[in-house]
Amino acid sequence: MKWTSLNPRWTNWQGKRVWVVGASSGIGAALARNLLRRGASVALSARRIDALQAVAADLPTAWIVPLDVTDPAAWDASHRTLRQEWEAIDLIVFCAAEYRPLRPWDIRADQVRKTVEVNLNSVYYGLEVVLPGLLSQQSGGIAVIASIAGYLGLPNATVYGPTKAALINLAELLYTELHAKGLGVYLINPGFVKTRLTAANSFPMPALQTPEAAAEAIVDGLARGRFEIDFPKRFTRLLKFASLLPYRLRLAALQRVTGIS
Structure with missing residues (x-):
């Protein structure tokens, strides 16, 4: 049996229209710069205009x-602006993220x-506006940045982890529904x-990467047409293995590794 890519391969970015949502810093900013250097036309979205301007500096095809992202009406307005200029979107990348280290006893509703x-x-708000166009053109892609924090119930990620686990679930069902x-x-x-x-974070972070290295890993995964683009492998493989353990072993291992008893 010959294995083929689960997704279309993105090997030539010249002229591709990419909407990077959450492009003001971190992975989103680094990915936007990477794609712009490869010849893509990139729309940079976030709330902080000054930060977006810094990302777009000296990159003429940035927009x-x-x-x-928390305002559904703003999604509709931004999408209409993009469609007026581009007519179509080739790829949308959902990068926006919020994180605060949080233990269960520190939960606050706000x-x-x-x-x-x-x-x-925000991902659902974005899907509502972009999916009709993508389905109409029967081409294009949706990239969702989740996290390895969605693999397991990790300490300090009381809200962040479950949202990322939900995104993993969402990406799987989107593939099932939209691939055909x-x-x-x-x-x-x-x-x-x-x-x-x-x-x-106040704890050691194994295999810590730069945003630029993360962006390069994402571009490589897109070029290979992978469904899941996880990195760095030396760390993600360990967590994937842990997620397959029976709960008795998995939970004991989490307590031991994190020092929580």
């Missing part, structure tokens, strides 16, 4: 489209609401990446 809105609900309709769906599960979000 700043401010967007509050923080829960914000994290769920940014990490999960000509669309690619790409699930991106990074390990620890040095960003303003992970700067809040």
Whole structure:
């Protein structure tokens, strides 16, 4: 049996129209710069216009489209702006994320609401506006940045982890529903990446990567047509193995590794 790519391969970015949502910093900013250098036309979206301007500096094919991802009406307005200029979108990348280290006994409703809105609900808002066009053209792709935090119930990720687990589930069902309709769906599960979000962590972060290295891994995965793009492998493979253990072993291992008893 010959194995083939689960998704279309993105090997030539010249002229491709890519909407990177959450492009003001971290992985989103690094990915936008990477794709712009490869010749793609990239729309950069986030709330912080000054940060988007910094990302777009000296990159003439960058296009700043401010967007509050938690506002469904803003999604509709931004999408209409893009369609007027581009007519169609080839790839949308959902990068927006909210994270705060949180233990169960520190749960606060306002923080829960914000994290769920940014990490999960915003993806649904975006899908509502982009899917009709992608289905009509029967081509293009959807890339969702989740996290290895979605593999297991990890400490400090009381809200963040469940939202990322939901995105993993969502990407799987999107692939099942949309692959036959000509669309690619790409699930991106990074390990620890040095960003303003992970700067809040007070614990050692194994295999910590730069945003630029993360962007390169994503582009490589897209070029290979992978469904799941996870990195760095030396870390993600360990967590995947742990996720396959029976709960008695898995939970004991988590307590031992994290020092929680």
